[in-house]
Amino acid sequence: MTSSSQSAVQRFVTSARELFAQEKDPAERWKKMTPLLEALIGDRSIKEQSKDWPACRQGDQRAQNLLFYEDPEYKFVINGLIKSPKTRTQIHDHAHNWTLYGVLDGHESIERYERVDDGAKSDYADIRQTEKVNVGPGKVDLVGPFQIHAEESGEERTVAIIVRAQKAGGFLQGRYDPATKRYWQGYGPEQIPYELK
């Protein structure tokens, strides 16, 4: 890491660790994490070096995230997600894992869905889109447990920094197809260790 980007990440990690120690209520904790991630994605040295970060696979195959940091004590992680232009994620949830999604570069649309069936039928979910917003650099989106959502990049490459309560990839998350009303589960994104310069 360069000294300035290192200090931005270090500042984030130090503040996040203090918050984890002080605030035990997950919903409150993750609300209070939002300004910390806003500060990180507002750092110029992070944005500058993000121009070199490799694109992550998305779509029908297993998705990928860059893994920048995992906290040895509190287990939260910092991920990077770089989407090529015109890339859409599946409609999905993150299971129990709290997530903060911060847009660093480029513009994308974030969609949210609600489930209208009672979940009694296996492999079936009836979902409705409740929100579709266009977001750009500086925007931080808080995604709570089991919230259903998707993202799509526009004409440009997009870069997001994501903070999760725990490393994804080792547990099952929900997937949804509104056209066929199919519901299934799959493992979250493969974690690609990536050292910040």
Ligand SMILES: [Fe+2]
């Ligand atoms: Fe997601």
